[in-house]
Amino acid sequence: MVSRYTRNCALFIVVLLAIVFGFYFTSKRSYQDDLFKFPSSRNILVAGDSRTALSINDTIFSRAINVSNPAELYVYTYAKLKKLLPLNPQVDTVLLSFTFHSLTELTAHWSADVSMIRERLPRFAPLLGLEEESDLAIAAPLTFFEGLLETDRKNFSNILSSKRLSQFGEIGIGGYNPMAGEMSDWQATVKPEKDADEKMNTPYGMQIKYLEKIITLCSERGVTVILFSPPVHSSNPRRSMTPVILKKSLPSVSDKILLLDYSEMQYADSLYRDYLHFNPRGAKVFSSYLQQNGLRPFSGE
């Protein structure tokens, strides 16, 4: 009797999971191509995480279009670029956010955090391929499943509302993202992250894999990838480690790829919201610098 009950329950769960997964794969909406087409004057694509999302105001640095997204793993950036590059042949440069923590376990919680995946997976699902989904699922299976359920919910309500998107910003997968804040307020409340040093010394495989895939994708399309590190506040003890981490994590690529490292560029405290990110004033100043000077390597001036 208990075997019969267990068998029936197992079968029920299998059927339910088949419906859940089936709906996930069959209800993925495709985004209209026109949402991803940018003006021909914009030949620089700025992609990556909050470091570029908060620091490059693309209304000032007008050659660029910022599609970065806070806490964005390279797997999501790769999925976005797969869609964006074919539709924007004018793009010849990708400025990809790269910081000393980008390839380390310090970014691992971006795939393990349930609230992040609930917010992110529904928006990115139409862009993700099976390989990307598998990698996210392997990195954090339960979290990915929660994201999958949330995607089903969002897709179901999209079917009911049949809302039509009219511009890239409405998708919610990237864009210049000004966030107000003051360094002094942040310094008063910040707590040191537990095990930060250990995580800094542990490479995060999925990030390395997808950085390499981005480099390959861009290379195949004749697009130059530049790893880009915006300024880091002087109070951050790791600000000089960016090139070191790159060489250590990607020795085969580090000599071939350009790293524009502005980490040690000095700016006033009032331009930062925390030791890694500019506030809107800082973004304006830095974006103006880029607009006037172009993508010049920083040599300590």
Add this chain to the structure above:
Amino acid sequence: MLFNSIEFAIFLPIVFILHWFVFSRTQHSRNLLLTAASFLFYGWWDWRFLLLMVGTATVDYFLAQVIGSSANPRVRKWVLAGSLISNLGVLFFFKYFDFFVQSFAESFTFFGGHLTATSLNIVLPVGISFYTFQALSYTIDVYRGNLKATKDYLAYLTFISFFPQLVAGPIERATNLLPQFTRLPKFDYDVAVNGTRLILWGLFKKIVVADNCAIAVDVIFGRYTELSSSTLALGAMLFAFQIYCDFSGYSDVAIGTAKLFGIDLMTNFSLPYFSRNIPEFWRRWHISLSTWFKDYVYIPLGGNRGTLRIRIRNILVVFLVSGIWHGANWTFVVWGLLNAVYFIGYGLIIRGTADARIVAHDHVFPSVKELLQIGSTFLLTTVAWVFFRSETVTDAFRYLRRMVSPSLFSMPQPFPVKSLMAVGILLLIEWIQRRKAHGLDFEWTRVPAVARWTVYLVICIIVILNMGEPQKFIYFQF
């Protein structure tokens, strides 16, 4: 670990399989598994409070042994007093210390003095109100001779910590639950299937009805100074359904889960909003707690024997204590007192024995009289719920005052369509099923398997579509 979480969805099948396929050869091994599973379940929140629970339970185990083995009435009485002090002392410290310190300081200020209260910011252990009362019922029943003190420590620990009912009830009696851990259960297919349906029904009530109502209730109670009377009335009504579905949903999942392990827990809710009067409401709402208070507070005080003044006193004490049990806030005290006033008022006005059967038990629709009775009882309880939900007594009075104005007849804004639909579906199913044990208690043997599974799948999908961030159960805070 929440019932409405993926962790529990993985935890339960593993424990179930281990229970019936590996550990059910002896009652000892089975209790070992259930206790370990319960510790994991409870410790998932905070392992430190696990030590507290085991500690207080162990104290009661030994005290009950002393009570059971002593023939000296004085010794037995003093040891029972020790158990009461131990359990209620722990409960008082964790739940009420900061509240009484703050209240004392405020009353000092009220009389013109100045006193700075230092709060200890004590974290409330989940489920403390439930398992301490459950442990108390054991020692009291041993004292009264209703039960022999068990020498089986593991069975006793399993009784206290049994995970389905550990954190939010039903508050079980040792006379009912403890014997179930001293014998090996036999798996009953129909009981297990019924338990599974009850789990599904409980999750439907919690996730589809309660959590949807919560969204509107939070907005309305948070902005009550800006909203119309009709909106406030709607908010109060939705909270009545939120708390009912949240709590009874939890109880359903707990009872259904217990059935999967061959354990029979008591019914905790029996369609309270179909009650025709306040006493009937209290026979149908949080039955395990109200019967606990009746057996261990009301009857020892004299019950309904004695003069009218004594009977009124007894009712006031029980409802006051019940209010305080719910939380360290004056709003719960007022809620309890208000219900006492209702109860006493009904008893003074109405004579005769109320009908114990469910309303309209032998016809399809309620009569006009029954409808008015149900409506008035619901209105009275909803007014009391405003105190339960409000942050302060002042907020509650302001809310109720603002509920009575000409805008009571305007269209509520916001108008929560989804919540109202969910409540409507709940009421329809519960009305149709009012003579049955629960909303999914149908004559399933007459329904083809494909149709049955389709219904179950549809309910599961509706539950999944309404799940957001797993919401805590309201009664976890008690």
